[in-house]
Structure formats: structure tokens, C-alpha cells
Amino acid sequence: MPNTAANVARTNQHLEKTNLRDKERHIAHLQKEVAALTNKLAKQQKQQQKLLLQSSSASVANDHGHGHTPKRRHRLSPFGNVVNTSDHGAVTNERARMGRNASISTAKELANLYGKEEDHHKSNKELVDRILEMFQDPKSHTSYLRSSDFAKDILRLTKKVKGIFQAEPRVAFVQSPAYVFGDIHGNLEDLHFFSDNVWRLGMALTAGNFVFLGDYVDRGMSCLEVIAYLFAMKLLLPHKVFLLRGNHETRDVNGWEEHYGERSFLWQCRDRFGDEVGFKVWNVINDAFDRMPLSAVIDQDIFCVHGGIPRPVTQNHDGTYASRVQDILDVPPIAGINPPLEYEDEHHQQVASDCIWSDPASDEQEMNSVDPQSGYGESLRGGGAICFGHKAVKEFLSQHGFSYIMRAHEAHADGVAVSKGGKVFTIFSTSKDHNQGSKAMAGCILVDFENLQVINRSHAYKNVYVHRRDSVSISKLSKQEIEDRTRLGLITENPSIEEDEESEEEFEDLSDSDESSSEDNDGQWSFSGRKSSVDPTHCISSPPPGHGSGSGMSGFDFSNIASNNISSRRIGMQQISEEEETLQEDDSMDL
DSSP: OHHHHHHHHHHHHHHHHHHHHHHHHHHHHHHHHHHHHHHHHHHHHHHHHHHHHHHHHHHHHHHHHHTOOOOOOOOOOSEEEEEEEOTTSOEEEEEEEOOTTOOHHHHHHHHHHHHHHHHHHHHHHHHHHHHHHHHHOGGGGHHHHTSHHHHHHHHHHHHHHHHHHHHSOSEEEEOSSEEEEOBOTTOHHHHHHHHHHTSTTOGGGSSSEEEEOSOOSSSSSOHHHHHHHHHHHHHHOTTTEEEOOOTTSSHHHHTOHHHHGGGSHHHHHHHHHOHHHHHHHHHHHHHHHTTSOSEEEETTTEEEESSOOOOOOOBOTTSOBOOHHHHHHTSOSSOOOSSOBTTOOHHHHHHHHHHHHOEEOOHHHHHHTSOTTTSEEEOTTOTTOEEEOHHHHHHHHHHHTOOEEEEOOSOOTTSEEEETTTTEEEEBOOOSSSSOOTTOOEEEEEEETTEEEEEEEOTTOOOSSOEETTOGGGTTSOHHHHHHHHHTTSEEOOHHHHHHHHHHHHHHHHHHOOSOOOOOOOSSOOBOOOOOSSOGGGSOSSOOTTOOOOEESTTOOTHHHHHTOOSSOOOEEEEEEGGGSOOOSOOOOOO
């Protein structure tokens, strides 16, 4: 009997193992099928994007040829807007329901629209309103900005916009009018200038779209406020606000505390919320950065990107290179770049790196280091970054039928600079933290149908948000209030001293740095451990002084732009400076 029982037990055990192996084989088979279907779906989506791109190009060409504008469908809203001023003088607008005196049929139609729109609006209203109140009057929200409530709001906000970014193509196709902004780098003061003057009634009531070219964090002391505001605008206006990715929207760069110190995005997250919560906020925001588009195209005519044009990686059957726009569209919707995620292949990682790291070649580089065959060469930044010369620009514009390239990535005291025969615009939208002097301007460009207009903040324009430590305006504050505002970037020392020291330290620190301080991703993807196309620890954040990649807007001969335009589109140029703005009678900091 004991032998029989043992045999039965062994038989049952064998059957269980056999069943378990069968289930494991079945599970493995199903996993392979899921992977195959996922790849098939991804290929079909890429093919569909390619067809849409071709169809869009053909449609635009046809419309230009016959003098027509593309047809748009317009959605009726049951709401209007009431414009008012807040207690601290900021312009506000509130939604008000329309149709109170409408006919029965019209009131019924508006009521149907009201239900659909109100459900979406209510789910985001309280969150967005808190962020907007903070942005409009940061001095009155110092407690909130250092609280767990702000951390929770950022986490909720980031979770919502992360899905929006992932659903967007890697190239956003935008119609004018459109405002294009360069680096902001945690500078709340200059962002307020644009808010007060460019979209004074709010982005929702300002005609046109808004394209931001990346580098929202690091260097400035208000990185969290800048990100919270821009993410709130993206959530509120997902088809009107476009946030592209810059090199500082990568973990290797914005987690580099050893180099940037208190101006590092990671340092500010941990200082604000503590190590554990701060790291979580930093990591979740970087998860959203991983999903940001890499470039945008305005009116099928202007290519927008943070750094520059990517080198070609895909060849057609005839040996010619395929569309670089298509190469960017083929970049995975979730990409770490620096460091790369495990599934990022080297070609697409190179394309993404070129988009966020490259620069126009200087005159000296054009003569000595740019390859005459390809038009590309090694950037003065080093670390594997590249530069692009006249030949690369000409071929890229010709291949895609574009007229101009708008990019950021390089500091310019003039706000906007022009290079490469008037074909490349470099836009810098912060006047601080880059050693450009006390007269540096912050600029943007308005693509106004067939005209390009430059808008600059004059160095003489007064602000009411950031103050020097010796300002009379803060003389009645307690030591604790001064300390809190200083840590939030609302009170600063003399900027010229800070910038000179920072510039000297930047070149000293980089020469000794050998390895990255990147953090692991706690999300669903793991990092590959492969070397990035560009190594930030061996790549200086900005080209050395005197790089000379472009001329400032002042004194530039704009006739060259009109005469050398490669498309039928006629672009006029106009520079708008805020020199004549009414200066506010305030002894606040003048940058």
C-alpha cells in the first residue's frame, strides 16, 4: 500500500509538472503573439503617419497652387468668457454660460454641448486654477509652493499630460498664427513678461498656437513653477500649446546635481519636497519628458526643434536618403535619450540626440571641421554632439520644401539671432543665468501667416515678480520670508556676479567630470546601459563664448531673407521691442 500511494503521488506530481510546463508553453506562445501583434500595430501606425504626412504635403501644395486655405471645422461652445482683474492686478477671465435668452431649439443644443464640455472642464478646473493662481501671484503662495499639496498637484498634473504627450506624433504639425519660444530655464520673470504682454487675456483667448522649443528646467530657481504652469496650459489647451523636448528634459542633464548645484532640477525637487517625495516628483516629470515631441512644422514651411536638424539615417531603394521628418516620426513614443531606454535602437537614438543637442556651425567650423560631403561636423560642445553647416541646412530645407529652421539651445543677448544665410533662427526666451550681461533680452517669434515678427523684452522693462535682496520692496519682510522667497527664486543677489561665477565654474567642472549622475527610472521601462549618442558629462552646456553661430536681430540685413526665400511663401520681417512699454514705478530688480 505505501508503494502504491507513493506511486500515485509521483504520478500526480508528474502530471502537475506536465500541466505546468504546458501552461508555460501556452503563455510563452501567447506572449509571442502579443509581441508580434504589437509590432504589427506599430508598423501600421507608422505607415499611416507617413501617408498622412504625404497627404498633408500634397494638400498644402494644392491649396497654395489654387490660392485656397485648408478647410477647418469649427466647434460651437456653450460658454463665453468674462474678463476681469484680480485683487493683485492680474488680468483674469472666467467662463460664463451662454444662451439664457435663446430659443427652445438653440437652448436644447447648447444644453447638450454643456454636459459634454462641462464634465471635461470640471475634472481639471480646480487643479488648473490652483496652478494659475500661483503663477499670477507667486509671492502670495510661498507656503503652497513648498507644501505637499503642490507636490500632489504636480503629480496629478503630470499624470494627465503624460498621456497627451504620448498620443502626439514626434513631429507636431501646426498652423499659423503661432508664437515660438526658446529656452526658459526656470526663469519665472521672463515667462511672466510673455504672459503679461503676448497672451495678456490668457492663452485660450489669444489667437494662434504656442510652440515652446524645450529647456524648461535647470539654471533658473523656479523650475517647478515653470513646469507646473506650462503643463497646466498643455492640459487646458492640448491642441493649442505644443511643448517640444530639449536636452535639459533628460535625466542625465536635469539630474546632474554635481554640476548645477542648487540650480539643478533634481536639487530643487528634493530641496522643495524632501528626498523621497522630491525624487518621485523629479522622476514622474521625467517620465512625461520622455514622451514629449521632438519637433514641429508650422504651415509645412518652418521646421522647429530645440537643437537642430538630424543627420539622415534611412535610405531609399535608389540610395537617396529618406525624409528626416519621417525619421523623427519613427522615434519611439517613449524615449529616454540620455540615458536611452532598453528598446531604443542606435539610429533613432541618434536622430533624437541630434534634435536636442546640435548647433549651427560657426564660420571657423565651416572652414575647418565641417565635412564638405555631409555638411555636418563635431560641435564645440564636444561629447559626441554635432554641428550642421550651410550644406546640411540647404539640403534639409530643399528635401522637405521648408523655408526656415527655428531652434533654441544657444544663449543670445539679443533674444533672437539669425545665421546660415538668414535660414536659421535661434530663439532664446530667458535673459538670465547665461552670462549674457545685464542688458540681455528675452525673445520670441510670431509666425503671423506670411510674416515673421520678433518680440523682445528690453532690459529696461521692469518686473514685479523677482526682487534684489537690497530692494526697498522687501524691507518689511521677516528673515524667514526673505529666506523662503530666496529659495524659490523670487529674491536674488546681483545677477552679474552670479553669472560670471557660474560661467567660470561651468568650464572648470566639466573638464574634471568623468561619469554621469543619472538616476534609474522607476517606471515601466528600464534603461539599456548603452552609451548615449551624446554624453552630457563630456559636453559643455553651451558653446564657448564667441562661438558666433548667429548674428543678433539688430543690424541684420533682412533683404537677404526675402531674396533668398526658397518657397513661394513671402515672409516679411519686423522686430518688436518692448522698449516703449510703460515702465512700472517699482524699485524691483532690473535685469
